[in-house]
Amino acid sequence: MDYVILFGALAFLIAFAYRGFSVVIFAPLAALLAVLLTNPIAALPAFSTIFMPKVALFFELYFPVFLCGALFGKLMEMSGFAAAIADIVIRRLGTERAVLAAVLLCAILTYGGVPLFVVVFTAYPFAAALFRQGGVPKRLIPACVVLGAFSFTMDTLPGSPQIQNIIPTSFFGTTTWAAPALGVIATVLELAGGVAYLEWRRRCLRAEGYGDSAQESVPIELPRPVKPLVAVTPLFVVALVNWGVMLMIQSSVGATLNASLPGVAAPMSVNVGKSMAIWSVEAGLMASIAFVLLAGSGAIKGRLVEGLRQAVGAALLAVANAASEFGFGAVIAALPGFILIKDSIEQMPGGALVKTALSITVLSGITGSASGGLSIALGSLGDAFAHAAQAAHIPMEVLHRVASMASGGLDTLPHSAGVITLLVVCGLTHRQAYRDIFAITLLKTVAVFVVIALYHLTGIV
Template sequence: MDFLIVLGALCFLMFVAYRGYSVILFAPIAALGAVLLTDPSLVAPMFTGLFMDKMVGFVKLYFPVFLLGAVFGKVIELSGFSKAIVSSVINMLGRERAMLSIVAVCGLLTYFGVSLFVVVFAVYPFAAELFRQSDIPKRLIPGTIALGAFTFTMDSLPGTPQIQNIIPTTFFKTNIYAAPTLGIIGAVFIIVCGLSYLEWRRRQAARAGEGYGTDLVNEPEPFEHEKLANPLIAILPLVLVGVTNWAFTRLIPEVYGKSHSFIPAVVGKAAPVVQDVTKIAAIWAVEGALLVGILTVFVFAGKTVVSKFAEGSKSAIAGALLASMNTASEYGFGAVIAAMPGFLVVANALTAIPNPLINEAITVTSLAGITGSASGGMSIALAAMAETFIQNAQAAGIPLEVLHRVASMASGGMDTLPHNGAVITLLAVTGLTHRVAYKDIFAITLIKTAAVFVVIAAFYLFGIV
């Protein structure tokens, strides 16, 4: 019964998300409905002590990233830099390679360490422009961005600084370059299959005479100036965001140390405020990098941006608020579900799978799907079962580096179900609905889930790491 309650809450939330209802409203309803059916006395304590605590904690940490990411994307749009980049890409690669261009840009940004959410805001303006000029249906933009930002550079390629590749290092004592050959094999599989699928969908639409679309929402502002910026200048803010994020990630811990404290200047005695820098350095780095990117746009296109910045910033802030609250509600839902007895039933049942790597892959991707979070599902799975995974792997002669890569890639498998925060953010930013655009995101989800088992097969067949 406990398992059915958890499953029912998950299915309900996926259903309402797919139907277009607000996750901000229905995530707590789904979570607390499950609590009500399990133990009614815990509804209020779970809501305040767990759901709201996790939700507010997420906003505290990540709202500045969402806000700065939205503003960065807006100034890229208002400056005309997005159109300049698009025109240059079309000249170099041709209109028929629009999807490859977007995947490449998303991949570069995420591999430089830019947050997946920030990439959505930053890339959408010129993705929309490129798809419009190429007359590709707008509904294919979310699937294209998902392939570039949510897959191979998130957890497959060795060295990626995304959190999904960092979490396993603490459990397996590995580094972010673990199992490089297997990671590259998985990345190539995802890129080839993903681009082949998206190209097939584009050709289908072209044969049916379907163009970009009309009566769309959240469309970027048209750039009215005839003269476009030099493409090298236009892409400079994006490059600087990636480079400075990498630099700040290394510089901030050296400047502040592992922790930093200060005493507020108030009347009377005040306790010092202590900040654990190790937990926040990556977020500070992204925020600093986005500020550099925004200032760079103003330096090169200040007059153009300022004239529309008042209205443009309002829409950017509204988008950031909606995206962050959607994701925060999902985070609260995942925390409540993970505390339910039914969730423990699922976790315990998964331990019965005999093969160590398949056990790990299915466990991590299942928990990521249930919680709607790659990092959340993997953290829960590894915190509970890492020692078991290690013992079984050592008994079977499997290197811990392989455990790392499988866990990382599996976390980015079934995490992107309809209730996933990144999916909801992506659809909100692009102004599309699950019914219109989720089919392609789900196809990418299946491809990246299959990639985990391709990697496992490659290890067993060839013994490569």
Template sequence: MDILIILFSLSFLIFVAYKGYSVILFAPIAALMAVFLTSPSLVMPFFSGVFMERMVDFIKLYFAVFLLGAIFGKVIAISGFAKSITAFTIKIFGKRNAILAIVVVCAVLTYGGVSLFVVAFAVYPFGAELFRAADIPKRMLPATIALGAFTFTMDAFPGSPQIQNIIPTSFFQTDSWAAPWLGLFGGLFIFLAGIIYLHWRKRKAIENGEGYGNDHINEPVDEIHETLPKPIIAFLPLIIVGVLNKALTDLIPKYYGEQFEFSLFGFNGIDNLEISKLTAIWAVQISLVLGILSVVIFAFSQIRRNFIAEINTAINGALLATLNTASEYGFGAVIAALPGFQSVSELISKTFNNVLVNEAVTITILSGITGSASGGMSIALATMHETYLSEALKFGIPNEVLHRVASMASGGMDTLPHNGAIITLLVVTGLTHKQSYGDIFVMTGIKTAGVFFIILLYTVFGIV
């Protein structure tokens, strides 16, 4: 019965999310519904003592990352830098390599710190024009963008400033560059498998005489031939974010030490800070601030035209993204405290004795259920990270490997049909789940396989 209560609560949340209702409202409703069915008298204590506590914990740690990431993505877009990078990359690869060009430009933007949602908006006009010129079916464009933006640069490649690569740092005392070789090999596996699949699909479409297609909606207007910033200037903010992220990851612990004590500076009554849990977060935050400033310096005339309205839009988007994920985090904390979850955890542990496989399966399942990589991973790590750490210690598994497995597993089954990024991508491209989700799901399967590929690499060769 306890397990059925959890399944009912999860199914309810999936249903309302798929229907488009806000999880900010329905995550607490779904969580407290499960508490009510378990013990009605515990509803209010669980709301105040578990749901709200965990929700606030998440916001405290990650809100600035969401906010700065959204602002950085917005200034990159309105400055014309994103268009310049896209146009330059497409020019280099040409229409014969249209799929590879789109994947590469999406990868460059996301690895440089631009929000996944911003990438979809920025790349789509160029992608549609390139697919039309190459006579590639438009229905394949969402999967192509998804491969470049939602997979290997989001959570596999070391140093990625995306939130999915930052969240594990506070649980495992690692940094965003954790397990660099595993991340690199895992990312290349996903990239190559995805490219091979998409080119196979392209070849089959050509053999069947299928072209770009007609009567599409949301076709981009012919505005992409405007004068764009020089590519060398456009790439600079991305380089700044990447280089500073790595440099600050090394410098922050050396400067502050293991702990920061406010009392040493005359500020009493404030808890000490454990720097190892904050290093990666601070490094990304400072890097994004300096990246934003660099865009403003080099493109002030373009940015100032509609700066207030555009930045307000970015802030609203960041608030919504943060609260969505934080609500899912609070939901997960409540579910994890219920008896049914303990039974599910024990079942997974008995089925998968290997701690890395256990971690991957748990996070993959929860990310799929919530339709959110960051939400599913946060739920799993908030409740299970101590178990993973103790089990890893027994077998001599470095925390860095736990980090990389968690990060890559979160980007597995998260892109099910109810995922917000997938819904946004389809809306932007003017396509439907029926037209394009089949190819997107293959990308989902490939990136899910990627995490088990790196577990195999570590187990057989000890690569970190």
């Protein structure tokens, strides 16, 4: 019965999300129904002590980044910079390579350290302009973003600064550059396979064109000619300021930052390690926003008030969706069915790498979060995975790469906060775009087991 409740809640949320209903409403409803069926008296306490604190924590940590990302993306569109970049790419690669261009943009931003949800806001205006000019269906944009940002640059390519590649380091004593050869091979597999699929879909949907843009959340226009160097500069500003601020904090601030204000009784204390990445990203985005406001002031003037209003609305909706999913995952993780699944995975037969991949993939799928599933799996089973790998003489670097890659497989199921945020930003529904997202999801999941097979066959690390 515990399994029925768990998967029933998951199916309930997926069904309503797929039909276009807001997860802000149905994520807490699905979580509370699951608790109600498990222990009726615990429903309201679970809402007050698990769901809402997690929602509030998500807002506390990420709303400024969501807001800065939305503002940056909107200003890139209003200034004409996004459309100018699209023009540059079309002239260099041709309209036949619009899909590859969109994927590579997302990959550059993600591997450069820009958080995934910020990449969504930043890449969409660019991709929309590129796809409109190239006559590529708009509904392929989310799959392009998933391939470029949510796959190989997130957890497969060695050295990725994304959290999914960082979490295993504290459990296995590795670095983010673990298993470089396996990571590069898997990256080529994912990129080549994903682009081939999306190009095939583009050809199949050629007659559809860009699609109806009457409800375009970000109308794409090129108000006036923009110099290519000026148009691409904001992308470099994000990465460079992000990296520079992070280095400055590392060199000048200790593990804890303490400060005081006259109106605060106790000194304020912040864990720098946990906040540094967010602070540096916010600094990079704000610097880029300032650059766009100055360099594109002529095109933005007169439309700034309305543009800011739209950006704030998009940021609020996106962060509310993601926060609700975060709360849902926390409640689900407290259910007996979830605990049974963790225990079953720990006891199942199979090699260390296969067991690690399956457990993290399943938990990431259930929670709808790569980092959430990875944290839960390694927090409860990490030592067991490490001991099993050591007994089989498997290097910790290989275990790291498999664990990291596995987190980014089924995390993009329909109820995923990342997928929902992406669809909201693109102004699309699951019915319109999820088929292609799921194809990339399957490719990413299969790639994990290809890497495992490759290691066992060749011993390459």
